[in-house]
Amino acid sequence: MVQALQLETESFLNPPMAPYQLDADLMRVAKHLYYAYVEVHAQRMRRPLGVAINPSNYRSCLLFSGQPILLPGEYFIPFERIEADLF
Numbered sequence: 001m002v003q004a005l006q007l008e009t010e011s012f013l014n015p016p017m018a019p020y021q022l023d024a025d026l027m028r029v030a031k032h033l034y035y036a037y038v039e040v041h042a043q044r045m046r047r048p049l050g051v052a053i054n055p056s057n058y059r060s061c062l063l064f065s066g067q068p069i070l071l072p073g074e075y076f077i078p079f080e081r082i083e084a085d086l087f
Contacts, residue, residue: 023055025058026053026055026058026075026077027077027081027082029051029053029058029060030051030053030060030077030082031082033051033060033061033062034048034051034062034079034082037062046064047079048062048063048064048079049063049064049065049066049068049078049079050062050063050068050076050077050078050079050081050082051063051076051077051079051082052068052070052071052074052075052076052077053074053075053077054071054073054074054075055073055075056073063076
């Protein structure tokens with residue numbers, strides 16, 4: 001039961017690659033959101049899990065919980081991917 005839940009959660013967090021998921025604009029929005037978070041919360045910063053982003057309107061938010069809930073149409077960009085593009 002736990003294993004089935006893990007597999008289901010994993011496929012939910014990482015949907016099949018869509019062409020616009022790799023778009024540079026999405027990564028730019030995700031990085032901008034992270035930079036804003038770092039500037040405001042530099043003293044007591046928690047490491048985010050990633051960013052949920054809607055590719056149609058670029059609405060985005062940082063995610064900190066272990067099992068993020070995505071709205072229909074939103075995609076999850078893991079922090080490791082954002083971090084790799086930062087350096």
